[in-house]
Amino acid sequence: xxxxxxxxxxxxxxxxxxxxxxxxxxxxxxxxxxxxxxxxxxxxxxxxxxxxxxxxxxxxxxxxxxxxxxxxxxxxxxxxxxxxxxxxxxxxxxxxxxxxxxxxxxxxxxxxxxxxxxxxxxxxxxxxxxxxxxxxxxxxxxxxxxxxxxxxxxxxxxxxxxxxxxxxxxxxxxxxxxxxxxxxxxxxxxxxxxxxxxxxxxxxxxxxxxxxxxxxxxxxxxxxxxxxxxxxxxxxxxxxxxxxxxxxxxxxxxxxxxxxxxxxxxxxxxxxxxxxxxxxxxxxxxxxxxxxxxxxxxxxxxxxxxxxxxxxxxxxxxxxxxxxxxxxxxxxxxxxxxxxxxxxxxxxxxxxxxxxxxxxxxxxxxxxxxxxxxxxxxxxxxxxxxxxxxxxxxxxxxxxxxxxxxxxxxxxxxxxxxxxxxxxxxxxxxxxxxxxxxxxxxxxxxxxxxxxxxxxxxxxxxxxxxxxxxxxxxxxxxxxxxxxxxxxxxxxxxxxxxxxxxxxxxxxxxxxxxxxxxxxxxxxxxxxxxxxxxxxxxxxxxxxxxxxxxxxxxxxxxxxxxxxxxxxxxxxxxxxxxxxxxxxxxxxxxxxxxxxxxxxxxxxxxxxxxxxxxxx
Amino acid sequence: xxxxxxxxxxxxxxxxxxxxxxxxxxxxxxxxxxxxxxxxxxxxxxxxxxxxxxxxxxxxxxxxxxxxxxxxxxxxxxxxxxxxxxxxxxxxxxxxxxxxxxxxxxxxxxxxxxxxxxxxxxxxxxxxxxxxxxxxxxxxxxxxxxxxxxxxxxxxxxxxxxxxxxxxxxxxxxxxxxxxxxxxxxxxxxxxxxxxxxxxxxxxxxxxxxxxxxxxxxxxxxxxxxxxxxxxxxxxxxxxxxxxxxxxxxxxxxxxxxxxxxxxxxxxxxxxxxxxxxxxxxxxxxxxxxxxxxxxxxxxxxxxxxxxxxxxxxxxxxxxxxxxxxxxxxxxxxxxxxxxxxxxxxxxxxx
Numbered sequence: 001x002x003x004x005x006x007x008x009x010x011x012x013x014x015x016x017x018x019x020x021x022x023x024x025x026x027x028x029x030x031x032x033x034x035x036x037x038x039x040x041x042x043x044x045x046x047x048x049x050x051x052x053x054x055x056x057x058x059x060x061x062x063x064x065x066x067x068x069x070x071x072x073x074x075x076x077x078x079x080x081x082x083x084x085x086x087x088x089x090x091x092x093x094x095x096x097x098x099x100x101x102x103x104x105x106x107x108x109x110x111x112x113x114x115x116x117x118x119x120x121x122x123x124x125x126x127x128x129x130x131x132x133x134x135x136x137x138x139x140x141x142x143x144x145x146x147x148x149x150x151x152x153x154x155x156x157x158x159x160x161x162x163x164x165x166x167x168x169x170x171x172x173x174x175x176x177x178x179x180x181x182x183x184x185x186x187x188x189x190x191x192x193x194x195x196x197x198x199x200x201x202x203x204x205x206x207x208x209x210x211x212x213x214x215x216x217x218x219x220x221x222x223x224x225x226x227x228x229x230x231x232x233x234x235x236x237x238x239x240x241x242x243x244x245x246x247x248x249x250x251x252x253x254x255x256x257x258x259x260x261x262x263x264x265x266x267x268x269x270x271x272x273x274x275x276x277x278x279x280x281x282x283x284x285x286x287x288x289x290x291x292x293x294x295x296x297x298x299x300x301x302x303x304x305x306x307x308x309x310x311x312x313x314x315x316x317x318x319x320x321x322x323x324x325x326x327x328x329x330x331x332x333x334x335x336x337x338x339x340x341x342x343x344x345x346x347x348x349x350x351x352x353x354x355x356x357x358x359x360x361x362x363x364x365x366x367x368x369x370x371x372x373x374x375x376x377x378x379x380x381x382x383x384x385x386x387x388x389x390x391x392x393x394x395x396x397x398x399x400x401x402x403x404x405x406x407x408x409x410x411x412x413x414x415x416x417x418x419x420x421x422x423x424x425x426x427x428x429x430x431x432x433x434x435x436x437x438x439x440x441x442x443x444x445x446x447x448x449x450x451x452x453x454x455x456x457x458x459x460x461x462x463x464x465x466x467x468x469x470x471x472x473x474x475x476x477x478x479x480x481x482x483x484x485x486x487x488x489x490x491x492x493x494x495x496x497x498x499x500x501x502x503x504x505x506x507x508x509x510x511x512x513x514x515x516x517x518x519x520x521x522x523x524x525x526x527x528x529x530x531x532x533x534x535x536x537x538x539x540x541x542x543x544x545x546x547x548x549x550x551x552x553x554x555x556x557x558x559x560x561x562x563x564x565x566x567x568x569x570x571x572x573x574x575x576x577x578x579x580x581x582x583x584x585x586x587x588x589x590x591x592x593x594x595x596x597x598x599x600x601x602x603x604x605x606x607x608x609x610x611x612x613x614x615x616x
Numbered sequence: 617x618x619x620x621x622x623x624x625x626x627x628x629x630x631x632x633x634x635x636x637x638x639x640x641x642x643x644x645x646x647x648x649x650x651x652x653x654x655x656x657x658x659x660x661x662x663x664x665x666x667x668x669x670x671x672x673x674x675x676x677x678x679x680x681x682x683x684x685x686x687x688x689x690x691x692x693x694x695x696x697x698x699x700x701x702x703x704x705x706x707x708x709x710x711x712x713x714x715x716x717x718x719x720x721x722x723x724x725x726x727x728x729x730x731x732x733x734x735x736x737x738x739x740x741x742x743x744x745x746x747x748x749x750x751x752x753x754x755x756x757x758x759x760x761x762x763x764x765x766x767x768x769x770x771x772x773x774x775x776x777x778x779x780x781x782x783x784x785x786x787x788x789x790x791x792x793x794x795x796x797x798x799x800x801x802x803x804x805x806x807x808x809x810x811x812x813x814x815x816x817x818x819x820x821x822x823x824x825x826x827x828x829x830x831x832x833x834x835x836x837x838x839x840x841x842x843x844x845x846x847x848x849x850x851x852x853x854x855x856x857x858x859x860x861x862x863x864x865x866x867x868x869x870x871x872x873x874x875x876x877x878x879x880x881x882x883x884x885x886x887x888x889x890x891x892x893x894x895x896x897x898x899x900x901x902x903x904x905x906x907x908x909x910x911x912x913x914x915x916x917x918x919x920x921x922x923x924x925x926x927x928x929x930x931x932x933x934x935x936x937x938x939x940x941x942x943x944x945x946x947x948x949x950x951x952x953x954x955x956x957x958x959x960x961x962x963x964x965x966x967x
Contacts (some may be wrong), residue, residue, distance in 0.1 A: 216967075233948075233952040235945075267938060268937060269947055273711070273745070276741040277737070280708040280737075281708075283707075284712035287712025287715075288944075288945075289712070291712070292717065293716030406959045408956050412948060412952070444697075446720060447677070447720050449674060450674050454695050456700065458699075
């Protein structure tokens with residue numbers, strides 16, 4: 001057993017409230033809750049954190065990482081690089097040690113000796129005999145494992161100067177319903193702290209109380225999107241388990257149990273069905289939407305692949321549906337537990353024939369809530385499928401985000417629904433008739449009126465009165481009306497957000513979704529290097545004209561996204577008739593969320609290349 | 617136009633039901649199926665059943681998949697909303713529709729290709745869930761719209777019109793439905809309206825997943841010698857185990873049955889199903905014995921028809937989900953949106 005510190009580094013990193021800690025663990029070892037406790041404790045000290053799980057498609061025994069970005073400045077993306085590695089997994093030791101920044105810190109369980117060759121000389125190494133401490137205190141195997149995790153949180157709290165009272169407060173809240181567990185957790189925390197106080201010194205990375213969190217909340221995007229669906233009035237959810245979307249359906253179930261069950265009768269104002277597959281799930285959604293209920297499914301890329309035929313039916317028969325696509329690494333089964341933005345084209349043009357589907361592109365859980373509710377209004381108004389495109393990074397990680405807001409005067413916008421009264425008053429009902437030029441027809445719910453308003457819904461071509469027709473002109477007019485409806489969609493979708501550089505520039509950058517926080521930091525870093533970029537964050541498809549205007553007004557525009565094939569660029573080029581050479585892709589697709597440093601390096605390299613070429 | 621207009625004149629003395637509707641009020645557009653198609657007889661039986669049950673046509677929703685059988689909902693109940701969905705996926709769409717509004721009657725019409733091949737999974741799972749519906753398969757053993765390929769219900773050894781022999785084992789949808797927990801299971805023949813109409817009526821009144829397999833010969837592609845789904849073959853091999861009479865709750869029981877010759881099933885709305893026994897040893901209240909009986913008789917070459925199983929007190933999907941009595945599609949913001957105060961509490965719990 002080795003104990004204590006070896007400081008070979010010439011210049012140990014000295015950073016306050018601005019560093020990256022990465023935990024390397026074995027999955028199934030109970031580390032996730034201890035790591036989350038660590039991140040939340042820093043948050044409670046008033047310092048913003050961004051925490052990300054990088055985990056395997058497995059239940060027990062494989063490597064998993066948890067990366068905590070501590071940033072008083074408020075950068076919530078991944079920065080890139082690691083300043084303190086908490087190396088708890090022998091399987092990944094070598095790569096974990098290699099990842100530490102020069103001058104950084106390695107913390108490990110020193111119960112068993114590790115040969116000197118396994119360490120680096122340019123970092124500070126901190127060992128604590130965690131297993132020995134746990135085994136000396138606890139007899140039961142699972143307790144030894146779980147409390148070892150709390151012990152290392154205790155050691156870290158000492159090393160980083162964290163306030164133990166904050167951690168105790170969080171533990172008390174977490175175990176409020178099982179108060180017996182509170183003293184045991186306190187004990188484990190202090191075992192770690194006390195051992196560290198006797199054997200180690202605080203390190204150069206320090207957390208100091210600050211006031212930079214404000215009223216923000218810390219929540220997963222899937223949870224926020226599910227809450228959005230509750231507020232958006234969704235009553236029917238049909239889903240099939242698939243990572244990384246499963247927790248969305250589970251959160252919807254929990255919120256419905258909390259808010260939608262009559263306490264006296266037990267009657268539920270919702271219906272949730274776990275389908276036998278994704279096809280049945282979207283079929284149930286289409287059936288419920290046809291019959292006037294707000295319905296959704298949540299899935300990932302493989303599920304959207306299976307749903308194609310129904311999405312085409314929703315488009316052509318004009319039936320409201322909402323699909324939350326929590327994107328993961330594709331193609332095929334791909335990397336089920338890694339993140340990507342690689343379903344954009346799949347969703348935008350889903351199904352055979354000429355189709356296009358509106359998409360919402362939330363950047364964080366706050367927008368997941370907002371767009372989650374909005375999607376149901378849009379689906380009803382446009383009578384078509386609306387995609388809400390999350391990804392694993394937003395969906396399954398807790399993000400610091402603005403608090404959820406709701407205007408109590410807001411009601412459900414059901415769009416053009418012809419009622420029994422309107423039919424009785426003699427309204428001419430043509431299910432596929434464009435009565436006011438926006439391409440959106442009226443619909444009736446089944447059972448509306450004893451003799452008026454019934455129609456036959458089909459995926460085959462039909463005339464404005466829903467009668468089967470194979471006439472070319474009738475088909476053509478309908479297809480053109482659907483394009484007109486897509487124009488209406490354009491006017492209803494959330495507009496892009498433009499942020500101009502601090503100095504006039506001819507360069508621009510376009511991005512969307514979970515790339516946003518890393519982009520914010522990257523632009524700030526580039527500005528310090530004298531590179532100024534105007535930025536546009538796209539929030540929806542179809543794109544508004546201001547997107548094309550942004551591109552037209554700049555000499556060069558980078559499109560930063562998390563897929564291999566530059567899918568947003570393809571959509572921009574295709575839909576906006578843009579010269580592809582005007583858009584330079586910056587692509588990050590190896591599964592971990594994009595980092596600010598990656599964006600900085602890529603754009604710097606592309607620009608210096610351009611300067612070189614100009615000079616030659 | 618690709619649809620055919622139907623003349624609007626009515627015979628002035630057409631009989632009217634309790635709601636004042638004639639049979640014409642339950643009809644749809646002119647059928648575009650082949651002359652003599654068994655499916656048209658089933659459509660007529662649905663019209664008759666709805667008329668006799670005094671249904672308000674707009675309180676029923678009819679759904680189908682793809683194929684000849686799935687075209688038929690356009691040809692009956694023209695005042696009802698209809699939905700011709702995608703191939704093999706009617707059960708999920710019907711399930712969703714049913715979840716949205718539990719107050720309507722749901723009629724699913726499908727074929728043997730639609731339900732036994734591409735849609736076998738959805739057929740199974742809708743039945744498993746106990747969706748309150750009447751699910752009719754118009755079973756002709758053949759793909760009609762694509763001109764005569766075998767379907768999954770074609771019997772092993774039966775011959776196609778071109779003389780090709782089917783080598784694959786047939787899927788028996790009745791046996792599957794029984795195994796999967798359907799709470800009302802019948803089989804009939806499109807050529808036997810007196811048997812089929814009461815079976816449909818009983819299914820519509822049943823408050824759970826009701827399945828009827830109707831052998832419905834395809835006159836164009838499966839009505840030849842060597843077929844086991846032809847009119848002649850089915851007539852020769854049809855063995856009815858019982859005859860069903862459906863007596864509505866409000867009607868006085870007028871029929872006079874010989875003691876011991878009938879079994880009755882009380883319906884939740886006060887109506888009664890009366891079964892006249894034809895096979896004296898057949899008990900439609902015993903799922904396991906029904907399955908064994910069907911296997912035995914099928915092995916002997918018989919096509920067993922009648923009401924084969926009924927659970928008098930089924931629990932449907934809404935019962936399992938404890939869904940509110942108000943149709944979900946009628947709930948608004950007041951019932952569905954928790955509001956800003958609840959949201960403030962959620963926010964507080966996430967800090």
